[in-house]
Amino acid sequence: MPSRVGPSCARVDLDALAANVATLRLVAGRAQVLTVVKADGYGHGMVQAARAALAGGATWLGVAQLGEALTLRGAGVSAPLLAWLFTPGEDLVAPVRADIDLGVSSLVALGEVAAAARAAGRTARVHLKLDTGLSRNGLPLAQLDEVLRALGPLQAEGAVALVGAFSHLACADQPGHASIAAQHREFAAALAAIEPVAPALEVRHLANSAATLTAPQTHYDLVRVGIAAYGISPASALGRPEDLGLTPVMTLTARLASVKDVPAGTGVSYGHTYITPAPTRLGLVPLGYGDGIPRAASGIGPVAVGGRRHHIVGRVCMDQVVIDLGPQSRAAPGDEVVVFGPPAAGGPSVQDWAECVGTIGYEIVTRIGARVPREYVGVGGQA
Ligand SMILES: *Cc1c(COP(=O)(O)O)cnc(C)c1O
Numbered sequence: 001m002p003s004r005v006g007p008s009c010a011r012v013d014l015d016a017l018a019a020n021v022a023t024l025r026l027v028a029g030r031a032q033v034l035t036v037v038k039a040d041g042y043g044h045g046m047v048q049a050a051r052a053a054l055a056g057g058a059t060w061l062g063v064a065q066l067g068e069a070l071t072l073r074g075a076g077v078s079a080p081l082l083a084w085l086f087t088p089g090e091d092l093v094a095p096v097r098a099d100i101d102l103g104v105s106s107l108v109a110l111g112e113v114a115a116a117a118r119a120a121g122r123t124a125r126v127h128l129k130l131d132t133g134l135s136r137n138g139l140p141l142a143q144l145d146e147v148l149r150a151l152g153p154l155q156a157e158g159a160v161a162l163v164g165a166f167s168h169l170a171c172a173d174q175p176g177h178a179s180i181a182a183q184h185r186e187f188a189a190a191l192a193a194i195e196p197v198a199p200a201l202e203v204r205h206l207a208n209s210a211a212t213l214t215a216p217q218t219h220y221d222l223v224r225v226g227i228a229a230y231g232i233s234p235a236s237a238l239g240r241p242e243d244l245g246l247t248p249v250m251t252l253t254a255r256l257a258s259v260k261d262v263p264a265g266t267g268v269s270y271g272h273t274y275i276t277p278a279p280t281r282l283g284l285v286p287l288g289y290g291d292g293i294p295r296a297a298s299g300i301g302p303v304a305v306g307g308r309r310h311h312i313v314g315r316v317c318m319d320q321v322v323i324d325l326g327p328q329s330r331a332a333p334g335d336e337v338v339v340f341g342p343p344a345a346g347g348p349s350v351q352d353w354a355e356c357v358g359t360i361g362y363e364i365v366t367r368i369g370a371r372v373p374r375e376y377v378g379v380g381g382q383a
Contacts, residue, residue, distance in 0.1 A: 007286035008254035014052040015378030021056030034060035036226030092116035127164030132186035172210035173235035210234035251341030269314030292367035304347035
């Protein structure tokens with residue numbers, strides 16, 4: 001028997017990722033595609049996801065944190081790269097030296113970027129991050145004039161070049177939500193105010209995955225797609241991935257560690273929250289909340305074994321869950337359990353999991369832990 005790396009595996013189809021990005025590129029029309037690879041590529045592996053996205057036609061990459069951006073540069077990824085979330089006092093010299101574009105959300109951040117640029121002896125490339133209504137990261141528009149006044153001399157000095165302006169939508173996953181048009185108007189007004197200071201911005205960008213798919217008026221010069229690149233629908237309301245022309249990239253599987261036939265009245269897992277109503281066969285799946293299986297999936301999380309659907313019974317533990325295979329089951333130790341994947345994998349989808357535990361697909365894949373080995377297939381990552 002071939003030896004396996006561990007009891008579970010997250011198979012990542014890089015060709016599917018590249019194909020999803022190619023699809024999104026068509027959807028984006030004249031806008032370029034920035035693929036968001038933060039949080040370890042939404043759990044898929046950041047560097048591999050980045051290379052596959054570039055192979056699929058993305059021309060930009062985006063991350064939240066500076067450390068993520070530096071890791072990409074360290075791996076030899078040289079594409080235009082934007083990082084947008086850092087705190088006062090973080091080292092900005094290394095990112096400026098590494099040619100990482102910085103999202104700037106405050107006057108304080110602008111000052112720190114300029115100081116880092118002087119220390120690095122080069123011009124820092126900045127995208128102004130505007131808060132047009134999300135009330136999260138972003139410059140309040142009331143402070144825009146002040147920041148623009150500070151920018152003038154910094155640009156003249158050569159410390160900073162304003163190359164982009166962007167904002168992020170609050171309700172893009174609810175097509176037609178009034179806030180989308182409101183944020184779009186605020187963004188347009190802010191761009192008009194920026195124009196005299198930076199008449200030739202390289203990129204203005206507003207759309208995330210949901211807006212890329214449903215709101216073409218928000219595409220501007222660049223769309224920032226994360227979740228859709230991984231073949232996951234931004235929201236159940238937008239349809240399933242296959243309706244959007246997307247293929248789920250990750251397939252999470254494990255091998256049954258054991259099976260046991262038990263009589264009626266058997267208490268299962270911590271707290272005995274499940275008692276078998278009849279004789280049945282139980283299967284032990286070596287994945288738990290330590291691997292990212294939500295504990296909220298206790299008693300309900302769906303899986304497939306040999307093409308048949310089963311669900312978790314009793315509580316999700318740190319390293320394992322128990323499934324009820326039914327009394328007629330012929331399942332045996334070593335059989336493959338599909339936790340989620342594309343329709344072709346014959347099991348539940350990420351969306352099924354998200355709906356079942358009351359969360360979003362983003363959280364399901366991003367939480368798959370480091371203990372689950374990623375197995376990469378496809379050539380998408382070799383570009
Ligand atoms: C995470 C993130 C995105 C990507 O959002 P998706 O819904 O995954 O497409 C885009 N822009 C910003 C600022 C983000 O933080």
